[in-house]
Amino acid sequence: MAYYNIVKRPRADGTARYRCTAGVKAGGKHLHRETRTFGKLAQAKTWGVKRAAELEENGVPNSSDIGKMTVGELLKRYINDPNLGGKAGRTKRYVLDMLLDCDIADALLADLSTNHVIEHCRHRNGAGAGPSTVNHDVSYLSSVLASVKPVYGIDYTANPATEARPLLLQMGLIGKSKRRSRRPVSDELDKLLVGLEARSGHIAAKIPFVDILNFSILSCMRVGEVCKIRWEDIDEKQKAVLVRDRKDPRKKSGNHMLVPLLGDAWTIVQHQPKTSELIFPYNSRSVxxxxxxxxxxxxxxxxxxxxxxxxxxxxxFEAGFSIEEVAQVTGHRSLNVLWQVYTELYPKSLHEKFYALQGTNRTGK
Known part of the structure; x- marks a missing residue:
């Protein structure tokens, strides 16, 4: 049975858009859905009535028909493909799901142009997304469009997302993320520990926030990694733990790494109750x-x-470890990031070492 429904969607600038979905259902299951977004309710209703009537008369269209497939339908196919979306990292999957709810998803694939991409980026920027965030949209959309012909056999070879990139960079709508150098300063960390201790002591609290925060610092692990390490992966002899599937831009899985638990990091682990297969059995988002x-x-x-x-x-670094040694703890595959951390910590260290080797003072006299 064919149907249509309309949802009002407010935009960041206060105006409203109307998303109309037309589709076919049978036995409580959706056999086909397609959407279009309009600036006026009357336009959305007109299209919905007409498209539902066409679907009722003609049935479900051929899914490989480039003339009728929308960007949203392609995104859904990609996301549901176990070899593509099924292997996407958390960030990419989040972005692809977000794109499904954007106006660009309503565009027909055959009509998709650089203008659609640029308008999407303008809208995202107007809603508060920064250039590096919008850059993810363009990159992941580009990868989806590149899969159309080789993976799905659809006669489509254009890639407006790639074509729009130079102009988007020129317009400042996309760009690289800014490198952060923020560390807790003054007594910020002490205040945080006191506050987290109080939160952990709440009658409804179950998370040992202080232990997790201290362990995160000492182990240099991401909070998602901390909340996934297992008791079975502890190496008592080497005082280390196997961190599974550590983040690597070149690989999405299988990046297991044995990480030394230095100093109090080892002590914190030993103090945790063995109530689960996980050492810290808590939701990383809650932490x-x-x-x-x-x-x-x-x-x-x-x-x-x-x-x-x-x-x-x-x-x-401040304790005297080399960049290669620090990388064994942090898991960085490329040492460039650690070089940046090191040089920001010690901008004058090379001069000091040079003068020390020369047996002179810091002024070289």
Whole structure:
């Protein structure tokens, strides 16, 4: 049975758009759906009535018909493909799901142009997304469009997302993310620990926020990694733990790495109760949310949980570890990022070493 429905969607500038979905259902299952977005309710209703009538008369269209497939339908096919969307990382999957709810998803694939891509980026920018965030939209959309012909056999070889990239860069709508150098300063960390201790002591709390925060710093692990390490992966002899599927831009899975648990990191692990196969059996989002609430209550600005990873690496450098040794803890495959951390910590270190080797003072006299 063919149908249509309309949903009002407010935009960031206060105006409204109307998304009309027309489709075919049978036995409680959706056999086909397609959407279009309009500026006026009357336009959306006119299209919905007409398209539902066409679907009722002609039935479900051929899914490989380039003339009728929308960008949204292609995105759904890609997302549901176990060899493509099924292997996408968390960020890519989030972006692809988000694109499904954007106006660009309503465009017919055959009609998709660089103008659609640029307008999407303008809208995202107007809604508050930064150039690096919008850049993800363009990159992942480009990868989906590149799959159309070789993977699905659809006669489509254009890639407006790639074609629009030079102009988007020129317009400042996309760009690389800015490298962060934020570390807790002054007594920020002490205040955070006190606040998190109080939060952990709440009658409804179950998360040992202080242990997790200290462990995150000492181990240089991402909070998602901390909440996934297992008791069975502990190496008692080497005082290390196997971190599974560690993040690597070149590989999405199988990046297991044995990470040494230095100093108090090992002690913190030993103190955890063995109530689960996980050492820290907590939702990483809940840990981050608790951190953010305490941080905000304290009025601490622009400090993210991920900055604690940098704090941990900086402490190792300050303790005298080499870049290669720090990489064994942080898991960085490329040493460039660690070089940046090191040089920001010690901008004058090379001069000092040079003068020390020359047996002169810092002025070279």
């Amino acid at each position: 981050t949310a608790g951190f953010q609430r305490v941080r905000n209550a304290l009025g601490i600005k622009d400090l993210r949980y991920h900055d604690l990873r940098r704090e941990g690496a900086s402490r190792l």
